[in-house]
Amino acid sequence: MSHWEMVYEKWRSFEQLDPALKQELDGMIDKKTLEDAFYTELTFGTGGMRGVLGPGTNRMNIYTVRKAVDGLANYLQAHAGDAGERGVAISYDSRYMSQEFALETAKVLGAHGIKAYVFETLHPTPLLSFAVRYLGTAAGVMITASHNPPEYNGFKVYNEDGGQITPDEASDIIGYIGETEDELLVPYLEQDKLEEQGWLNWIGLTVDYAYLEQLAGISKLDAAEQQKAKELQIVFTPLHGTAHDLVLKGLDQLTFNQVDVVEEQAVTDPEFSTVESPNPEEHQAFTMAIALGKQTHADVLIGTDPDADRLGVAAQDAAGEYAVLTGNQLGALMLDYILSHSDPVLLKNARMIKTIVTSELGRKIADANGVKTIDTLTGFKYIGEKIRQFDATDETFVFGYEESYGYLISDFVRDKDAVQAAVLACEMAYYWKKQGKTLFDALHLLYETYGYYLEDMSSLTLKGKEGSEKIAAIMARTRNEPLTEIGGLQVAYVEDYLAGERKAVHSDRTEPIGLPKENVVKYILADDSWVCLRPSGTEPKIKCYFGVREPDEQTGRQQLSKLKTDMENAISRADSV
Structure with missing residues (x-):
């Protein structure tokens, strides 16, 4: 039995499994669908996690949310001694399960002795950022998948400054999440206990007015x-x-x-x-x-x-x-x-x-x-x-x-x-x-x-495990076999943000970029033009960005078209290897 099948069996045999999730799980008979739901854990990236709703460790559900909150709570208790009293601000949007996930977040925080300040009604992401700063909480959580399709939801974490967590903060939180062995057994308190013991506090209109x-x-x-x-x-x-x-x-x-x-x-x-x-x-x-x-x-x-x-x-x-x-x-x-x-x-x-x-x-x-x-x-x-x-x-x-x-x-x-x-x-x-x-x-x-600065972007959607592998392969080939000409323009520099360096194409000169490492490759071309390739951090896509500067709009659009055609062909070649 493979690892994912063992995890699936653990969920299927869990007697206290949420009834709605159990019903959905019982209806999942396609092996490929089951494998995609259980072959890995939903990735907690540099800002949080986002994924399709449903049962499984690779899906957004109350158990994957609880596990993320458990890790966040342990992180806060280790890094902010007063986190329990300062608490965590929580907001949510209009998506399926958003309000439920917000309450689940409060339930797990309460079990850790950390106060939760939850908006009584759905509120925008910027209000969550503002609430963290206004209330002086130790962190914030926004339940949202932004503009993703309806089947998605997400869990975004904010630091005490009201900003999305930095890569270093995310790395630490991921470490604590990894210490939570079983997402099905994360401790939590019910809502009545939270309110009775003062762990759940509802945010009224004061924050809106401020x-x-x-x-x-x-x-x-x-x-x-x-x-x-x-x-x-x-x-x-x-x-x-x-x-x-x-x-x-x-x-x-x-x-x-x-x-x-x-x-x-x-x-x-x-x-x-x-x-x-x-x-x-x-x-x-x-x-x-x-x-x-x-x-x-x-x-x-x-x-x-x-x-x-x-x-x-x-x-x-x-x-x-x-x-x-x-x-x-x-x-x-x-x-x-x-x-x-x-x-x-x-x-x-x-x-x-x-x-x-x-x-x-x-x-x-x-x-x-x-x-x-x-x-x-x-x-x-x-x-x-x-x-x-x-x-x-x-x-x-x-x-x-x-x-x-x-x-x-x-x-x-x-x-x-x-x-x-x-x-x-x-x-x-x-x-x-x-x-x-x-x-x-x-x-x-x-x-x-x-001058006429014109930009465009194209993307290729590659879903599931196979898609993730293809995206990785495309980026690897782009990095290892860099282009020297795009759209008739010579490449002057290649910026590899994973390596953290900028290389001149026609010499051995390199220089540090001075930004955090990330899986991005950018081509600096002649005439202030550029092309940048990166996997999306929130969707199963690889994105390519283009920018040109020309003396008039018509020339600019023609040059953009050339850049896009060349890059789409290059991505297609890399995808076919």
């Missing part, structure tokens, strides 16, 4: 302008998630009163039944918002993902049609708006932070305003970690963003925040409307000033 007070402070409008009714027609969709109340309250604070909500998508729905994917990165998610925008003649459309840490924005393009801005484009517009409306004296030690797969246009805008740009690995946890370092220096955070629609305007939150971004995007649209321009008009002003 957040909204801070949110009002991100505005670049003067006090009189803030209180004046704004002539800006807005359409908002929360895509069946958590952002509805806070975005509307945030806009109301700045007297944006002309807001129409896509009511069908204001309903919390774990199936996300009105969209193919609840991801504002995918333009189909704006279909209903665009229809409503045409009816109301909206100036700007805003959409948040289910846990409200990502924002998409659409506006009218040159043809008068609603088009969705890319994350790179919206980030550049926000950065330009913030810096152009800031006192230059206050920007002396200011820092803008972006990831290595984010457009270089942001760097050019920052340079023009005397602001230094700091690059991080992909993932907002690295941006949050860098902000924390600023607490001990004289550096000032002014903006952070990543191409995947994540933005942070003010560091009272230490993760990407779609509520902040939604409010600022509307304020920015209002500013440009007063100049007689749309957001796309403003974007082309940036292109005319700095």
Whole structure:
């Protein structure tokens, strides 16, 4: 009997197995499906774990959650002596089992003598980050799978700073999780005992009010302008998630009163039944918002993902049609708006932070305003970690963003925040409307000033055990047999983030990258172009990112197409070996 079959038999014969999981397990007769559910344990990565719901050690369920919490609790007790009293803040989104997993987290923490502070209703991820800082808890847990398909859920861990845990913290927690031998036997307390003994505390509206007070402070409008009714027609969709109340309250604070909500998508729905994917990165998610925008003649459309840490924005393009801005484009517009409306004296030690797969246009805008740009690995946890370092220096955070629609305007939150971004995007649209321009008009002003920076991304989905092995093989071949030309452009440097070094292709010169090690390879090409290949940290995908800078849009799109074709062929060759 194989190892996975032994684990399966242990679950199948466990008399106290959750009835719903037992029923589902009894219906699983396909051997390949069973093997995938039990052949390994659900990976706890650099921020937590995320996976398909269902029975098995490689699935999200109450037992895998309990095991993760058990490890987290042991970690906190070893590294934070006052963790029991300070406690852990817990929030959850609109997905299947989110509220149940939040309560399971509190149950295991209570068995360890650690208080849990749980939101009474679903709340966005940025509110969890804020709650950790506001309540002074030792850690935070967010139950969410962000914009993954409905069958997924996840468990994200935050440190005492309100940021996603760092790789070193994650490594320590993983070690403690590994010491929990049997996920089926993790100790926990029932809810009535938790409440009776003071281990379970419900978070009321105090945290919301404190957040909204801070949110009002991100505005670049003067006090009189803030209180004046704004002539800006807005359409908002929360895509069946958590952002509805806070975005509307945030806009109301700045007297944006002309807001129409896509009511069908204001309903919390774990199936996300009105969209193919609840991801504002995918333009189909704006279909209903665009229809409503045409009816109301909206100036700007805003959409948040289910846990409200990502924002998409659409506006009218040159043809008068609603088009969705890319994350790179919206980030550049926000950065330009913030810096152009800031006192230059206050920007002396200011820092803008972006990831290595984010457009270089942001760097050019920052340079023009005397602001230094700091690059991080992909993932907002690295941006949050860098902000924390600023607490001990004289550096000032002014903006952070990543191409995947994540933005942070003010560091009272230490993760990407779609509520902040939604409010600022509307304020920015209002500013440009007063100049007689749309957001796309403003974007082309940036292109005319700095050059046409265009980006794109492609991905290959490879599910299951076989898929994971293929992704590993593709990355290994890319690393061991690096390309020397892509899309007709010579490769100048190869950055191997796993090795931590940057190599010049036409010489023996190497230099350290100076960032944490990660399974990423980036090609630096001629003419400010680049290509970056990395496995997704949250989905069974390998992703390839592209960036070019050209004198005009048509040339830029042609060069992007060449880069994509060459890289897709290279990945296909590596996959076939």
